[in-house]
């Protein structure tokens with residue numbers, strides 16, 4: 226299981242909030258350029274799993290190795306590690322006091338210490354990529370949900386991360402805007418980005434996912450290539466879940 | 472009852488000088504107090520008890536004791552302790568600043584906690600340190616929301632600066648009191664003082680409403 230070349234290695238990861246054990250003994254690897262889709266009922270720990278990967282939550286136990294560096298070891302520069310992992314949130318979390326372009330350049334300028342001109346050039350390039358170059362000078366409040374989420378993706382990409390984490394990126398969107406965000410993610414996958422995607426979009430999982438992982442009550446119940454998992458689930462609980470969402 | 476405008480006229484230049492003192496002392500105190508208050512407020516929100524505990528005590532002390540007592544402590548005890556002698560204006564600014572720090576600390580805390588946690592998480596996720604997230608993402612948004620409370624604190628402070636008359640700072644109250652003593656008249660000096668304070672706070676209020684509107688836009 227522990228492929229030597231995995232870019233994300235998670236071993237026996239556990240997380241409890243007080244008495245509430247949210248993650249139990251999660252062990253999973255992600256290969257470079259792989260798209261791992263995580264599905265499961267609400268409350269099963271999907272977000273917590275993702276948030277442990279960039280230490281927005283402190284795990285209770287286990288090991289996480291990102292790109293060869295142990296995340297939980299003493300002396301690991303967590304802040305620098307986080308910059309290698311882009312994260313896209315369900316609620317976008319754009320910075321409302323900054324224009325779209327400044328949302329994207331903030332990280333490169335303040336963290337990477339790029340010259341402003343270089344950061345702006347890169348930001349415009351990313352905005353073109355997500356189809357929003359005409360929105361560079363507006364504030365996030367004037368964007369639709371789908372546009373906001375595409376800007377959020379561009380903001381994460383501006384740090385040139387090695388891995389992108391998506392936590393239900395389309396769940397807060399009106400149905401007609403889901404497609405434009407998924408299209409950007411699809412493109413990203415095609416370019417070879419390593420991605421971990423929590424989603425309820427089974428169509429996306431099937432089309433773009435290299436592997437689908439089903440979680441329930443903090444455990445990995447089953448995982449496999451999308452066709453196998455969707456067509457021939459082995460576990461009863463997977464079948465029950467899929468019958469509800471497919 | 473006759474009202475002697477001539478003695479007001481007589482004291483007008485001094486009262487104006489006093490007004491200038493009131494304004495400058497209040498301004499200096501709110502600025503210094505706000506800077507200290509940020510430190511106190513952040514300390515109070517810290518995960519570390521050895522920061523939290525002293526900052527909480529600081530706030531409790533300055534909110535739980537009369538400002539006049541604080542002014543006397545600073546003027547008669549604290550400043551002489553460090554400089555050998557005291558200086559009324561310096562002591563006044565220090566006392567008002569320390570007091571304002573306790574109140575603005577609470578304003579910062581409330582403002583910062585009103586910002587959605589997702590903002591901090593987004594900032595951390597792109598690789599910011601907690602301080603950078605505070606500095607570039609949370610504070611700029613929080614301060615906008617804090618403007619009314621800060622304005623309020625400034626107005627309170629400006630009025631409270633009248634207490635500095637007790638340590639002979641030559642501000643508005645000091646000169647109206649002098650006027651009372653010289654002419655043995657009570658209405659003219661204190662109504663004049665009241666009017667000056669009112670004009671100051673009224674103008675300040677208008678300014679704040681304007682600022683708030685401008686920032687919201």
Ligand SMILES: Nc1ncnc2c1ncn2[C@@H]1O[C@H](COP(=O)(O)OP(=O)(O)O)[C@@H](O)[C@H]1O
Pocket residue numbers: 242245247265266267268269270271272273274
């Ligand atoms: N910060 C937190 N404090 C306490 N409990 C939490 C916290 N975050 C999540 N939980 C709990 O952890 C469980 C899993 O949550 P989550 O990871 O968000 O699930 P999912 O994303 O699969 O819906 C839920 O029971 C939730 O109440």
Ligand SMILES: [Mg+2]
Pocket residue numbers: 271272273392393
């Ligand atoms: Mg979730």
